[in-house]
Amino acid sequence: MSFFSKLRERLTRSSSKIGEGLDDIVDAPASSPETLADTPLSAPVSPAAPATPSAGIVGRLFGTAPARPEEPRRALDDAMLEELEDMLVQADLGVDTALRVTANIAEGRMGRRLSATELKELLAGEITRIMTPVARPLPLYPKKPQVVLIVGVNGAGKTTTIGKLASQFRAAGKSVMIAAGDTFRAAAVEQLQVWGQRAGVPVMVAAQGSDPASLAFDAMTRAEAEGADLLMIDTAGRLQNRQDLMEELAKIVRVIRKKDPSAPHNTLLVLDATTGQNALNQVETFRQLADVSGLVMTKLDGTARGGVLVALADRFGLPIHAIGVGEQIDDLDAFDANDFARALVGL
Numbered sequence: 075m076s077f078f079s080k081l082r083e084r085l086t087r088s089s090s091k092i093g094e095g096l097d098d099i100v101d102a103p104a105s106s107p108e109t110l111a112d113t114p115l116s117a118p119v120s121p122a123a124p125a126t127p128s129a130g131i132v133g134r135l136f137g138t139a140p141a142r143p144e145e146p147r148r149a150l151d152d153a154m155l156e157e158l159e160d161m162l163v164q165a166d167l168g169v170d171t172a173l174r175v176t177a178n179i180a181e182g183r184m185g186r187r188l189s190a191t192e193l194k195e196l197l198a199g200e201i202t203r204i205m206t207p208v209a210r211p212l213p214l215y216p217k218k219p220q221v222v223l224i225v226g227v228n229g230a231g232k233t234t235t236i237g238k239l240a241s242q243f244r245a246a247g248k249s250v251m252i253a254a255g256d257t258f259r260a261a262a263v264e265q266l267q268v269w270g271q272r273a274g275v276p277v278m279v280a281a282q283g284s285d286p287a288s289l290a291f292d293a294m295t296r297a298e299a300e301g302a303d304l305l306m307i308d309t310a311g312r313l314q315n316r317q318d319l320m321e322e323l324a325k326i327v328r329v330i331r332k333k334d335p336s337a338p339h340n341t342l343l344v345l346d347a348t349t350g351q352n353a354l355n356q357v358e359t360f361r362q363l364a365d366v367s368g369l370v371m372t373k374l375d376g377t378a379r380g381g382v383l384v385a386l387a388d389r390f391g392l393p394i395h396a397i398g399v400g401e402q403i404d405d406l407d408a409f410d411a412n413d414f415a416r417a418l419v420g421l
């Protein structure tokens with residue numbers, strides 16, 4: 075199955091939320107009797123019904139595809155825009171982005187009668203425009219080892235993402251090494267070792283409770299000695315309000331830079347889509363501590379909050395390197411703006 079099919083299938087909750095919202099806005103205008111009277115074609119046309127005149131005489135004679143039932147339409151007015159804006163806020167695009175998107179859709183179209191499909195196309199177009207500049211795969215540099223630091227709050231999907239990325243880079247012929255910088259949780263090291271085995275890459279570990287910065291230093295030394303292309307450093311999940319953990323992260327970065335002043339070459343912030351608008355705060359906080367160079371959004375499967383990705387792109391413009399739509403090794407792929415936008419609006 076192509077990743078886009080998977081994305082479309084798994085984004086169902088987000089897309090049905092937005093898609094159904096758009097259908098409702100057009101199909102069932104809240105109050106206006108004028109628009110209700112305006113939609114006589116909304117009744118479904120059964121295949122047995124006589125072909126509409128637009129099917130033409132040839133169509134009727136040869137029984138070719140019957141004309142598609144006309145979709146209901148609704149004239150774009152202030153009330154409709156307000157409903158659209160509310161729906162987008164509900165779908166986690168955030169107030170600012172919802173406002174901007176709605177204004178762009180309105181521009182030059184007031185009074186025009188739109189079907190739900192046309193509205194979805196317009197919305198997908200706006201979302202694609204916002205997302206295209208941030209849809210950038212993890213950049214690869216000639217630097218050896220290229221150091222990729224993975225950060226994020228507890229349970230965001232850091233370790234899983236490292237496993238998936240390591241497997242993909244390995245498949246692309248890169249030599250990859252992983253450092254298990256989460257020295258807090260006993261299970262964390264094991265989890266990473268399992269991913270390392272699946273991906274076929276070595277995992278450097280240290281004793282539980284030891285200093286993750288010194289593990290990072292040792293891992294740099296080994297990756298240099300062995301000529302690894304990529305060193306991915308996992309870190310413990312840290313909540314934004316735990317000052318000590320946040321300082322520890324800053325220390326990891328300082329120590330890495332002793333080995334290579336240009337490292338880490340990428341600092342990936344992993345965000346869990348199910349956290350919705352809180353993802354925006356996480357970006358703010360982590361950016362102050364670590365030089366976040368890009369985002370990975372996990373758990374887009376099974377959440378109705380995928381719209382937060384649009385808010386993030388609009389607000390921060392940080393590259394979105396990949397998205398996760400499941401727990402398996404191949405459930406991570408590069409972010410494609412158009413695919414995402416269409417899946418999100420239910421097209």
Ligand SMILES: Nc1nc2c(ncn2[C@@H]2O[C@H](COP(=O)(O)OP(=O)(O)OP(=O)(O)O)[C@@H](O)[C@H]2O)c(=O)[nH]1
Nearest residue numbers: 228229230231232233234311372373398399400401
């Ligand atoms: N459905 C789904 N689950 C995911 C995805 N990515 C990660 N998970 C699951 O989320 C849970 C947490 O993932 P981890 O990779 O352990 O998260 P973490 O950020 O390393 O967690 P800590 O190390 O505890 O901070 C696991 O059960 C993963 O299988 C995804 O894209 N979709």
Ligand SMILES: [Mg+2]
Nearest residue numbers: 232233256262
């Ligand atoms: Mg982890």
